[in-house]
Amino acid sequence: MTVESYVTSADGTRIAYERTGSGPPVVLVGGGLDDGAENAPIAPELAGEFTVVNYARRGRAGSGDTPPYALAREFEDLAALIAMVGGRAHLFGASSGGGLALEAAAAGLPVDRVAVYEVPYFVADDQLLQWREYVVNLQALLAEGRRDEALELFMRLAGSSEEDIARARSAPVWPSLRTLAPTLAHDAACLGDGHPPPRLAEITRPTLILTGDNPFFHDAATAIAKTVPNAQRETLAGQGHVADPTRLAPTLSRFYHAS
Template identity: 65%
Template sequence: MPHVMSKDGTSIAYQRAGTGPAVILVGGGLDDGSENAALVPELARHFTVVNYARRGRGDSGDTHPYAVEREIEDINALISEAGGPVHLFGASSGGALALEAAAAGLAIDRIAVYEVPYLIDDEAAQQWSEYVDRLTVALADGHRGDAIALFMRLAGSSGEDIAGARASSFWPGLEALAPTLAYDAACLGDGRPPVARLATITQPALVATGGIPDPHMGGLQPGFFDTVTCQALR
């Protein structure tokens, strides 16, 4: 897997496929680039596709202290590698990062984001604040499994789902990614959409939700992302 060097010296691993205009894929929570991998062969028919592992994930390095600005610099390094400007797609918290990258003025032509988990009401914002506080404590204490359980519970997973995940063969891989949950939390800030920054984005943007409901997110209200998207990004 090739690597590109970010501004702070962090090595970022990526895969490249196809020819044509470049599109960079930005993954979400607990993702090392695998989540967007299924999109690569489809998009590679028409685009040069760059699918990368965000810092702290997969074969990418990690340099402390973390800051959202460093992740934006990672994307900028990939844009330079691709010969920019590029299109940018982000899923979930990766969508929030993609929007932040566009607001920062990177060489981006068009943006597409899927189910960005912004929050629009006080109760949800309070739950988010409590999650971030508990996540910070769990990670500081080295309790990676508890950190993942907190994230899954926030996303609507049941206790049964979490117990099943803990007993599964993929749990150790999730624990390896657990520290990056703090990075996703930083990308989302206080959970509410950063309206002033989003208003500075001038590129065409496709904001999508829907598809087959995730059975492990049954705790969320039906249409959660549709409601959030319509009210937060209109």
């Protein structure tokens, strides 16, 4: 992500962001191993109708990461960005960034509408056990500075084959992923124990739960929709875990403009 500006969070951490367009503000919240680049293509699709803020979450790209980490610090980062655009904003969160967006709304941040895409919560007991084992192992690997193995662990959780992992390790992007590896712990914090937490019932704002074609995310979305009041559920047919921005943006626009 190309950094244009910074805001200062409550703990003094500088958070890098790009701001484009005009109109009601929308803050884009990235997911795992994303420094803002994954959401960047959505910004120009929305910028004709909205002020779009795409930011690098703490520990990514130009954003700092003042220790100790806590999920509440990420709420404060969002609060600083929302204050910068006038005090209220819509949120869009992708993947684990959707978990962060939902948690922030439940915590009472001044948001208007919240849309999330394919939040990777787990529903089945075996999936929850796998998630909790992943978190324990991830923390141990990162504590020992074993970033490559932490990345491999994450990729296996996401369903990558050993061949996929071998190709990724030899790809030019791998060093950048190693830099981002410590933030995998941040994303784990956004998803908590792996199941949609009961506190999401405290969300008072209209919420849109989006998925593509993968049935795993459908199960998660159903669980979220059962927990969050005022939740709407929609599927974008033909979409993978990173949705085509030309398909995603019109759906977001309709939702954010709804009365």
